[in-house]
Amino acid sequence: MLTMTGICAVVAVSALFLILGYLVFHGGASVNWNFFTKLPVPVGETGGGMANAIVGSGKLLLLATLIGVPIGFLGAIYLAEFSGTTTAFIVRYAADLLNGVPSIVIGIFAYSLVVLPFKHFSTLAGGCALGVMMIPITLRSTEEFLRSVPNALREGAMALGASKWKAIATVIVPCAYRGILTAILLAFARVAGETAPLLFTALGNSFWSPGWNQPTASLPVVIYNYAISPYEDWHRQAWAAGLVLLSLILVINIVARGVLARGTPLSRS
Amino acid sequence: MAATTTTVPGTGPVAGSRSWLSGLREGDEIVRLITFLFAAFVVFLTVLLVFELWQGSVLPRHKFGFNFLRTSVWDPVNEQFGALPFIYGTVVTAAVALLIAVPLGLGAAIFLAELAPVRLSDNLEFFIDLLAAVPSVIYGLLGIFIVIPLMRQYIQPALKSTLGFLPFFQGPAYGLGFLTAGVVLAIMLLPYIISVSREVLLSVPRDQREAALALGATRWEATWKVVVPFARSGILGSIFLALARALGETMAVTMVIGNTPVISASLFSPGDSIASVIASQFKEATGDLYLQSLIELGLVLFLLTFILNGLARLLILATSERGGGMAHL
Amino acid sequence: MKRLPITVVLAILGFAGLVWADSTLSLTGAGATFPYPIYSKWFDEYHKKDANIQINYQSIGSGGGIKQITEGTVDFGAYDGPMTDAQLKAYQDKHGFPILHFPTVLGADVPTYNIPGVSAELNFTPQALAGIFLGKVTKWNDPLITGPNKGVNLPANDILVVHRSEGSGTTYIWTDYLSKVSEEWKTRVGKGTAVNWPVGLGGQGNEGVAGLVKQTPNSIGYVELIYAIQNKMLYGRVQNSSGAFIKADLASVTAAAASAAENMPADFRVSITNAPGKTAYPISSFTWLLIPSKIPDASKRDAIKGFVSWMLGQGQNYTEALSYARLPKEVVAKEKKALTEVQ
Numbered sequence: 026m027l028t029m030t031g032i033c034a035v036v037a038v039s040a041l042f043l044i045l046g047y048l049v050f051h052g053g054a055s056v057n058w059n060f061f062t063k064l065p066v067p068v069g070e071t072g073g074g075m076a077n078a079i080v081g082s083g084k085l086l087l088l089a090t091l092i093g094v095p096i097g098f099l100g101a102i103y104l105a106e107f108s109g110t111t112t113a114f115i116v117r118y119a120a121d122l123l124n125g126v127p128s129i130v131i132g133i134f135a136y137s138l139v140v141l142p143f144k145h146f147s148t149l150a151g152g153c154a155l156g157v158m159m160i161p162i163t164l165r166s167t168e169e170f171l172r173s174v175p176n177a178l179r180e181g182a183m184a185l186g187a188s189k190w191k192a193i194a195t196v197i198v199p200c201a202y203r204g205i206l207t208a209i210l211l212a213f214a215r216v217a218g219e220t221a222p223l224l225f226t227a228l229g230n231s232f233w234s235p236g237w238n239q240p241t242a243s244l245p246v247v248i249y250n251y252a253i254s255p256y257e258d259w260h261r262q263a264w265a266a267g268l269v270l271l272s273l274i275l276v277i278n279i280v281a282r283g284v285l286a287r288g289t290p291l292s293r294s
Numbered sequence: 295m296a297a298t299t300t301t302v303p304g305t306g307p308v309a310g311s312r313s314w315l316s317g318l319r320e321g322d323e324i325v326r327l328i329t330f331l332f333a334a335f336v337v338f339l340t341v342l343l344v345f346e347l348w349q350g351s352v353l354p355r356h357k358f359g360f361n362f363l364r365t366s367v368w369d370p371v372n373e374q375f376g377a378l379p380f381i382y383g384t385v386v387t388a389a390v391a392l393l394i395a396v397p398l399g400l401g402a403a404i405f406l407a408e409l410a411p412v413r414l415s416d417n418l419e420f421f422i423d424l425l426a427a428v429p430s431v432i433y434g435l436l437g438i439f440i441v442i443p444l445m446r447q448y449i450q451p452a453l454k455s456t457l458g459f460l461p462f463f464q465g466p467a468y469g470l471g472f473l474t475a476g477v478v479l480a481i482m483l484l485p486y487i488i489s490v491s492r493e494v495l496l497s498v499p500r501d502q503r504e505a506a507l508a509l510g511a512t513r514w515e516a517t518w519k520v521v522v523p524f525a526r527s528g529i530l531g532s533i534f535l536a537l538a539r540a541l542g543e544t545m546a547v548t549m550v551i552g553n554t555p556v557i558s559a560s561l562f563s564p565g566d567s568i569a570s571v572i573a574s575q576f577k578e579a580t581g582d583l584y585l586q587s588l589i590e591l592g593l594v595l596f597l598l599t600f601i602l603n604g605l606a607r608l609l610i611l612a613t614s615e616r617g618g619g620m621a622h623l
Numbered sequence: 624m625k626r627l628p629i630t631v632v633l634a635i636l637g638f639a640g641l642v643w644a645d646s647t648l649s650l651t652g653a654g655a656t657f658p659y660p661i662y663s664k665w666f667d668e669y670h671k672k673d674a675n676i677q678i679n680y681q682s683i684g685s686g687g688g689i690k691q692i693t694e695g696t697v698d699f700g701a702y703d704g705p706m707t708d709a710q711l712k713a714y715q716d717k718h719g720f721p722i723l724h725f726p727t728v729l730g731a732d733v734p735t736y737n738i739p740g741v742s743a744e745l746n747f748t749p750q751a752l753a754g755i756f757l758g759k760v761t762k763w764n765d766p767l768i769t770g771p772n773k774g775v776n777l778p779a780n781d782i783l784v785v786h787r788s789e790g791s792g793t794t795y796i797w798t799d800y801l802s803k804v805s806e807e808w809k810t811r812v813g814k815g816t817a818v819n820w821p822v823g824l825g826g827q828g829n830e831g832v833a834g835l836v837k838q839t840p841n842s843i844g845y846v847e848l849i850y851a852i853q854n855k856m857l858y859g860r861v862q863n864s865s866g867a868f869i870k871a872d873l874a875s876v877t878a879a880a881a882s883a884a885e886n887m888p889a890d891f892r893v894s895i896t897n898a899p900g901k902t903a904y905p906i907s908s909f910t911w912l913l914i915p916s917k918i919p920d921a922s923k924r925d926a927i928k929g930f931v932s933w934m935l936g937q938g939q940n941y942t943e944a945l946s947y948a949r950l951p952k953e954v955v956a957k958e959k960k961a962l963t964e965v966q
Contacts, residue, residue, distance in 0.1 A: 026518070030404045032401075036402070040425060041422075048432070068663055069853055099329045100335070102329045122340050127544065127569055133346075133588075145696055218432070219429065221430075221569070224576070231680065253827050253830060254828075260439070263435060270432065271432055274427050368819065370815065370818070371817070371819065443838070469838075553825035553827065554820070578684050578687030578790040580689050
C-alpha cells in the first residue's frame with residue numbers, strides 16, 4: 026500500500042511535466058519571431074502571429090492589477106489593523122464568497138456592469154472582470170501576512186511615538202512586503218490564464234486595440250478560438266500560445282514562491 | 295541613533311509643530327476611513343453581484359419557478375428553458391472527476407504527509423502547486439488534441455468491450471462527452487485535493503500516530519486507521535473545495551464535453567454543463583427570456599458553489615480545531 | 624516617495640493610451656461565422672487600402688450578431704438569414720430607427736461527412752437529410768441513403784450528427800431548407816438560429832463543426848462551403864426541387880439566386896433555399912450585414928458606407944477565390960441605392 030501512495034504522488038507530479046512536454050513538442054517550433062510581432066492574417070493564409078493578443082493580455086492584466094491590488098491591499102490593511110471582529114468577519118466572508126464565484130459568472134457580472142452601459146466590448150470591461158477576481162486573493166493573503174507581523178513590532182513603533190498609520194506604512198507593511206508581493210504575483214498569475222470572463226467583455230480583435238475602449242484580443246481567448254477551429258495553422262499557433270502563456274504563469278509562480286521562501290520563517294509552515 | 299527627543303503627542307516643544315502633530319492624529323482617522331471604504335467596497339461588490347444575478351433572472355424565475363430546475367427541454371425557438379440537462383452534466387462530470395481524483399489525490403497526499411522525507415515532500419508539493427496554476431484553457435487544448443483521440447481510439451472501446459454491460463459504458467464512442475470531461479477535470483482537481491489533504495494530515499498531532507505505532511500497528515495501519523480518520527473532516531473539506539472548483543470550471547469542460555443538452559446514463563454521451571452552456575450561448579442569446587435563463591443558470595451555479603464552499607470551510611475548521619493545526623485557509 | 628515612480632508610469636501609460644486611441648478609427652462588427660473567411664479577407668484588404676480604419680470582425684455566430692447589434696455594443700452585425708419581424712421590431716423599439724440589411728455574398732451550406740472507407744461524393748435526398756437530422760435514419764446503410772448511391776459501399780455504422788452548439792445563421796439556412804422539404808421537421812423542430820436538435824452533438828462555429836466532423840469517424844454535419852473546401856472535406860450532392868443531384872459550387876449557387884435577383888424586395892430579406900431552377904443548389908443563401916439606418920458618429924458612418932461601397936465594387940472580386948458567389952448585378956445596383964438611406 027505504501028508504494029501505491031508513492032505511485033499516486035508520482036502520477037500527480039508527472040502530469041505537470043507531461044503538460045509542459047506536450048506544449049513544448051507541439052508548440053515549440055511555432056514560437057518564432059512572427060508569432061511575437063505579427064498580427065493575425067485572414068484564414069487560409071500563413072505567417073500570422075499573435076502580437077496583438079500578447080499586448081492585449083498585457084493591457085488587461087495591467088488594468089486588473091491596478092483595480093485589484095489597491096482594493097485588496099487597502100482593504101486588508103483595514104482588516105488587519107483597524108477593524109473590529111464583526112466587520113472583519115463580514116468582509117472576509119464577502120471576499121471568500123467572491124473568490125468562490127465561478128469565473129464565467131464574473132464575466133456575466135462585468136458584462137452587465139460595464140459592457141451594456143458603455144455599449145462596447147472593451148479592454149476596460151475585461152480588465153474590470155479580471156480585477157474583481159484579483160481582489161479577494163490579494164485581500165485575504167495580504168491580511169494573513171499583515172497579521173503575521175509580530176505584535177512586538179507594532180508596539181515598538183507606537184512606543185517610539187509613531188501614529189498608527191505611520192506604523193503601518195513604515196514598519197508593518199515593509200515587514201510583510203515579501204508575503205504581500207507573493208500574494209500579488211500569485212493573483213496575477215491566476216487571472217493571467219482566465220478565459221471565461223473575457224469571452225463577453227473584451228471579446229476579441231484581429232487588429233491592435235487602441236486605447237481602453239475597444240475590444241481586444243488576449244492570449245487565452247485566442248487559444249480557445251484557434252483550438253476549436255479546423256485550420257492546421259491556427260492549431261499550431263494555439264499550441265505556441267499555450268506554451269508562451271503557461272511559461273509566463275509558471276515563471277511568475279516560481280518567482281513568487283522564491284520571494285516568499287527567501288523571507289523570514291513566517292513563510293511556509 | 296543621534297540625540298532623540300521622544301515627542302509625546304500634544305506637548306510638542308516647538309510652537310508650530312502642535313498643529314502638525316494634531317494633523318497627524320487626524321491622519322489616523324483618514325487612513326482608517328479610507329481603508330474602511332475599500333474594505334466596504336469589497337462587501338458592496340459581492341452584494342452587487344448577487345443582486346445582479348437575482349435581478350437579471352427575474353423573467354424565467356417568474357415564468358418557470360422551480361420547474362426551471364426540473365425540466366429538461368432547452369428550446370430557444372419556442373422559449374422553453376429547463377436547467378436539468380446542465381445540472382445533470384455538471385454533477386456527472388464532477389462525480390467522474392472526483393471518483394478519479396480523490397483516490398489518486400488522497401494517496402499522493404498520504405505519501406507526501408506521512409511517508410516521504412520532508413525535503414522530498416516539500417519539493418513534490420512545489421510541483422503540485424504549479425500544476426494548480428495551469429489555466430483551464432490549456433487543459434482544454436490538451437483535452438481536444440490529446441485526450442479526445444486517446445479516448446476515442448483506445449480507452450472508450452476498451453471500456454466498452456470489458457464493461458459494456460454497464461449502462462455507463464454503452465453507446466457510440468465519440469471521444470468527447472461526460473467521461474472525457476470528467477477525466478480532464480480530475481487532473482485539474484488533483485492539486486487542490488493533494489495540497490489541502492496534505493496540510494490537514496500534517497496537522498494531525500504526532501501523539502496519535504505514535505500511540506498507534508506503540509500499540510503495534512504497521513506504518514500503513516497507523517496511517518490508514520488512525521491518522522486519516524482523525525483528519526477525516528478536513529479531507530472531506532478538501533473534497534468539497536475541489537468539487538466547488540469542478541462545478542465552476544468552464545473552458546476545459548466546454549472544449550471536450552460535446553455541447554449538447556442531453557441526459558444520458560452513458561458516460562460516452564455528449565452533454566453540457568452549466569458553465570459550459572453559459573460560455574457558448576451567452577453572447578448571442580436573443581430575447582430577454584433566453585438571456586435571463588442563462589443568467590438564472592449562473593445564479594444556480596453560484597448558489598451551488600456557495601453552499602459547497604461554506605461546508606468545506608466548516609469541515610476543514612473542524613479537523614484543525616481537533617488537531618490544533620492550521621486555523622484558516 | 625515610493626509612490627512617485629508609480630504615478631509617473633501610470634501617467635505615461637494613460638497618456639499613451641489616449642494618444643494611441645486617437646489615430647485610428649476602429650469599428651467592431653460581430654456575427655456570422657458563415658462568411659468569416661471572406662469578411663476577414665475583406666477587412667484585411669480594406670485596412671491595407673486605408674490604414675486608419677480598422678474593422679474588427681468577431682465571428683461569434685449569427686445569434687450573437689443580432690443580439691449585439693440590438694444591444695448597440697457593436698457597430699454592425701452579420702447574419703445569414705433575414706431578421707424576423709419580431710427581431711426587427713425589437714431593434715426599432717430599442718433604438719427608434721430601423722436596421723437595414725445589406726447582402727454581401729452568396730454562400731451555401733453543404734452536408735459534410737467522414738465515413739471510414741468512403742471517398743465518394745454521396746447523393747442526399749431531402750428525405751434522407753431530414754431523416755438523419757431528425758434521428759430517424761440512424762445508420763449509414765439505411766435505404767434512404769443507399770438508394771441514390773448505388774455503387775458506394777456504405778457501412779452499417781451509427782451516424783453521428785454534428786450541429787451548431789450556438790445560435791448560427793448557418794443553422795438558420797439549414798433548418799430553413801429542412802422546414803421547406805420536410806413537414807415533420809417544420810412542425811417538430813422549426814427553423815431558427817438555434818433550435819432544439821433531436822439528435823447530435825454541438826460544435827462551436829462553422830470551424831467547430833468542421834473540426835468535429837474531420838476528427839470523428841461516421842459523422843455528418845453541415846458547414847458553409849468554404850470550410851469544407853479549405854479543410855479538404857468530402858461533401859455530398861443534394862437533390863434540388865427539380866430532382867437533380869447538385870453539387871454546391873459557384874455556378875449552382877449563382878443559379879439559385881437568379882430568380883430571387885429579379886424580385887428582390889426593397890429590404891433585401893429573402894430566402895433562396897430550395898430555389899427553382901434545374902441547376903440551382905438547394906441550400907444556398909445570401910448573407911447580410913446588419914447596419915443601423917442612423918449612425919450619429921460621422922466618421923464611423925463614412926467608414927461603414929465607404930466599406931460597403933468598396934465591398935459592392937472591388938470587394939466582389941475576392942469572393943470567387945474563396946468559393947463564395949458574387950452578388951447578382953441587379954442586387955448590387957439596388958444596394959448602392961439603399962446605402963444612401965444610412966444617415
